[in-house]
Structure formats: C-alpha cells, structure tokens
Amino acid sequence: MIGHGLQWRGVIRTRRAVATTSLAVGGLVVSLNFGGLLGSPHTHDSVTSRVVAGISACVFLVGALIAVRGATDDLVKLLTGRISDSRSAALRVICLLCGYALVILGALSLIRVPWEKLLLGGALTGVILGIAAQPVLGNICAGLVLLVSHPFAIGERISIQSGPLGGRIEGEVTDMTLLFVQLHTEDGQVLLPNNAVLGAAIGPPAREAVAQ
Incomplete structure (x- = not known):
C-alpha cells in the first residue's frame, strides 16, 4: 500500500x-x-x-x-x-x-x-530599499553564507561567543533560516541573527571542550 x-x-x-x-x-x-x-x-x-x-x-x-x-x-x-x-x-x-x-x-x-527605465528605476529603488532594509538583507546574506560554508549542522551542540550577542551562548541547533539560527538552550529557545552568528566565534560547548 x-x-x-x-x-x-x-x-x-x-x-x-x-x-x-x-x-x-x-x-x-x-x-x-x-x-x-x-x-x-x-x-x-x-x-x-x-x-x-x-x-x-x-x-x-x-x-x-x-x-x-x-x-x-x-x-x-x-x-x-x-x-x-x-x-x-x-x-x-x-x-x-x-x-x-x-x-x-x-x-x-x-x-x-523598457529595460532602460526598469534598470534605472530598479537601481534607485534598490538603493532606497537597501538602506531601509539593511539589517534584513544583511541577515539574508549571512544566512546564505552559513548554509553554504556549513560551520555547524542542525542537531549539533555548539557554543557561540560574541559581543553583540552578550557573551557566550551554548545550545543545540534546532533550525537554520535565512534570518535566524535557532538554538535550544537551558533557558529555552533562542533566535540568533545570522549576521551576529557569522561574526561570532563558534566552537564546541565548554564541557565538551574541557573533556577533549
């Protein structure tokens, strides 16, 4: 069947x-x-x-x-x-x-x-939208880089050290989107912006690092 x-x-x-x-x-x-x-x-x-x-x-x-x-x-x-x-x-x-x-x-x-008007209008609109949506576009570009470079996988436990994120965050990667990386930590689910994750130091959790 x-x-x-x-x-x-x-x-x-x-x-x-x-x-x-x-x-x-x-x-x-x-x-x-x-x-x-x-x-x-x-x-x-x-x-x-x-x-x-x-x-x-x-x-x-x-x-x-x-x-x-x-x-x-x-x-x-x-x-x-x-x-x-x-x-x-x-x-x-x-x-x-x-x-x-x-x-x-x-x-x-x-x-x-008309392609000339389309390109000109698209360029001007792109500049305006790019300035207005810079954080979103930055997260999307960072998300594509993370998906291609593959620094970690879904289901893997990692430690992220970053100043913009407020220090060290440890947890299990539960999802990866074009905007956020979702971690399951001791305090619950946490959504981390992709551009902050891309610029952070990524490694194994502290306990696993000490054990190794």
Whole structure:
C-alpha cells in the first residue's frame, strides 16, 4: 500500500509538472505572437492584442513560477541523503531565487517593459530599499553564507561567543533560516541573527571542550 501510494504521488507530481510547463510555454508563445520584446506584433498594437499579450504573460508567469518550484523540490528530493540538510536548504534557496528572477525578467520582457527605465528605476529603488532594509538583507546574506560554508549542522551542540550577542551562548541547533539560527538552550529557545552568528566565534560547548 505504501509503495502504491508513493507511485501515485510520483505520477501526480509528474502530471503537475507537465501541466505547469505546458501552461508556461503556451503563455509564452501566445504573448510573443501578440507582441513581446522578442517578437513583433501582428497587429498595430491594438487594445485587444495588448490585453491578450498581458494575460498570456500572466499565465506564463504563474505557470513558470510553479514549474520552477516543482523542479527545485524534485532536485532537492533527488539529492536527499547525498548532501546534508543545510546544504539542501541552501541549494533550494539558490535555485528558487535564480529561477524566480529569470521568470520575472521573462514576464517583464513579454509585456515590453523598457529595460532602460526598469534598470534605472530598479537601481534607485534598490538603493532606497537597501538602506531601509539593511539589517534584513544583511541577515539574508549571512544566512546564505552559513548554509553554504556549513560551520555547524542542525542537531549539533555548539557554543557561540560574541559581543553583540552578550557573551557566550551554548545550545543545540534546532533550525537554520535565512534570518535566524535557532538554538535550544537551558533557558529555552533562542533566535540568533545570522549576521551576529557569522561574526561570532563558534566552537564546541565548554564541557565538551574541557573533556577533549
């Protein structure tokens, strides 16, 4: 029964991947046919052609985003057991970010967004958002570095020595996200910002260090 259920899940996942990919390709073809950056419109930019191109671009966007997520999940499942959980999480985040970025850029191209204005507006917006969200972006970048460099693993007991964190903190790593590292200490669950953890001294707990 379990094997039969897993087989059906695989069939459903495959059908879903085929459906979303077909949906994305169909939206791409129709949008290009009615006037995208990569093709010339067959009509004189009529309202109908613009509406059809816009709707098709939205169909492409939704289908492609779902397809990217499904392909990423399948890749992570394929590598399960071959790489550590933290590296699997890092791979998933990187694949999703790259895939989503490409899909969004493709959708913007289909609706013929001027790249010069887009880049200029994006640069100005990026500077403003970067200043406003500097702590969040710093934690995300630090989280990616921690996931890739793999200084510790989930389930491992560690000791973190850092001035910004108020000294030494010991506990078991229970979770790692793009913003925080979660430790289970004697006082309960503690969330540590990734940028503080990245700049801290990390080692075994004091008792284990003395025993060694």
